[in-house]
Amino acid sequence: xxxxxxxxxxxxxxxxxxxxxxxxxxxxxxxxxxxxxxxxxxxxxxxxxxxxxxxxxxxxxxxxxxxxxxxxxxxxxxxxxxxxxxxxxxxxxxxxxxxxxxxxxxxxxxxxxxxxxxxxxxxxxxxxxxxxxxxxxxxxxxxxxxxxxxxxxxxxxxxxxxxxxxxxxxxxxxxxxxxxxxxxxxxxxxxxxxxxxxxxxxxxxxxxxxxxxxxxxxxxxxxxxxxxxxxxxxxxxxxxxxxxxxxxxxxxxxxxxxxxxxxxxxxxxxxxxxxxxxxxxxxxxxxxxxxxxxxxxxxxxxxxxxxxxxxxxxxxxxxxxxxxxxxxxxxxxxxxxxxxxxxxxxx
Ligand code: FES
Ligand SMILES: [Fe+2]
Numbered sequence: 001x002x003x004x005x006x007x008x009x010x011x012x013x014x015x016x017x018x019x020x021x022x023x024x025x026x027x028x029x030x031x032x033x034x035x036x037x038x039x040x041x042x043x044x045x046x047x048x049x050x051x052x053x054x055x056x057x058x059x060x061x062x063x064x065x066x067x068x069x070x071x072x073x074x075x076x077x078x079x080x081x082x083x084x085x086x087x088x089x090x091x092x093x094x095x096x097x098x099x100x101x102x103x104x105x106x107x108x109x110x111x112x113x114x115x116x117x118x119x120x121x122x123x124x125x126x127x128x129x130x131x132x133x134x135x136x137x138x139x140x141x142x143x144x145x146x147x148x149x150x151x152x153x154x155x156x157x158x159x160x161x162x163x164x165x166x167x168x169x170x171x172x173x174x175x176x177x178x179x180x181x182x183x184x185x186x187x188x189x190x191x192x193x194x195x196x197x198x199x200x201x202x203x204x205x206x207x208x209x210x211x212x213x214x215x216x217x218x219x220x221x222x223x224x225x226x227x228x229x230x231x232x233x234x235x236x237x238x239x240x241x242x243x244x245x246x247x248x249x250x251x252x253x254x255x256x257x258x259x260x261x262x263x264x265x266x267x268x269x270x271x272x273x274x275x276x277x278x279x280x281x282x283x284x285x286x287x288x289x290x291x292x293x294x295x296x297x298x299x300x301x302x303x304x305x306x307x308x309x310x311x312x313x314x315x316x317x318x319x320x321x322x323x324x325x326x327x328x329x330x331x332x333x334x335x336x337x338x339x340x341x342x343x344x345x346x347x
C-alpha cells in the first residue's frame with residue numbers, strides 16, 4: 001500500500017536554525033524517499049536528496065551544517081537547485097549552458113504551520129491550510145507553542161503503517177495495553193472533533209495528576225493550555241499531542257514496506273513568554289518525564305501492533321471486524337483513506 005506522494009508531510013522544527021546563513025539543515029526520508037532541507041539566508045528550500053551527476057545521495061541522513069554539496073564528487077548547488085559549482089569543470093567537454101538547468105535538483109514544496117515546516121514531493125492538490133481545514137487554528141497554536149526539543153526516538157515496528165496509525169487513534173486499548181502507564185491518567189472522555197480528513201481527541205485527566213499541572217500552566221503563562229490531554233491527528237500519518245500545553249509530542253508514521261513502519265516521536269517543552277532558568281528547568285524536567293512516559297507507552301503499542309499484524313495476516317479478508325464509539329476516529333481515518341485512494345473521477 002502506498003501513500004500518494006502529495007500527502008507526504010514531513011514536519012521539521014528548527015526555529016533557532018532559521019536565522020543562520022546558507023547551509024543544509026537536515027536530510028531525511030519522507031515515505032522512504034530522500035529529501036534535503038536547506039536554509040539560504042532565511043529562505044527555505046527542499047529538494048530530492050539525489051545528485052544530478054551520478055545520482056548519489058547528496059548527504060547522509062541527519063542534521064546538516066554546510067553548503068548544498070554532494071558527498072561523492074563535490075558538485076555544489078544553489079538556492080534554485082542548479083549545479084553552480086562543478087568540480088574540475090573544464091573536463092566536462094561540450095557542456096552547454098542549458099545543460100545546467102537540465103541538471104537542476106528536483107524541488108519539493110515547503111509549507112509552514114507555526115514553527116513546523118512541512119515538505120511535499122511534487123505539487124500537492126491543496127495547500128497545507130486547506131488540508132488541515134478547521135484543525136488549522138489548533139495546529140497553529142500548538143506549533144507556535146513548541147519550545148526546545150528534549151528527545152527524538154525512531155522505532156521500527158513490524159506492522160503495516162495503518163495498523164500503527166489506527167492504534168494511535170483510539171483509547172479503547174488503553175486498559176489492556178497500558179494498564180501501568182497511560183491508563184493511570186484516567187483519560188476517558190469521548191470528545192472527538194473532525195476537520196476534513198483530520199481528527200482530534202480531548203480528554204480530562206485524573207484530578208490528582210491534572211490539577212497541579214493546570215496550576216503550573218497558569219503560573220508559566222502558557223500561550224496554549226488545554227485543560228487536560230489533547231491529541232490531534234493530521235491525515236495521513238502525523239499526530240501532535242500535549243498534556244496541559246506543558247510538553248508536546250509529535251509523531252510521524254512512515255511506511256517502509258507493506259509490513260514495516262518507522263515510528264518517530266519527538267518531545268518538546270513549551271515555549272514560554274517570560275523564560276527564567278527556574279521555569280525552563282521545571283519545563284525541561286516535565287518534558288523529560290513525558291518523554292520517558294511516552295517511551296514506555298510506545299513500546300507497549302509497538303508490541304500490540306506487531307501482534308495485530310501477525311493476526312491480520314490470517315484474518316478472512318471477507319470479514320470486516322467491528323468498531324465501537326470509542327473507535328470513531330479509526331472509522332473516520334478508514335473513510336478518509338478510502339476516499340483518498342479512490343481513483344480520481346470515481347464517486
Ligand atoms: S554523484 Fe554527486 S557529484 Fe558525483
Ligand atoms: Fe496505545
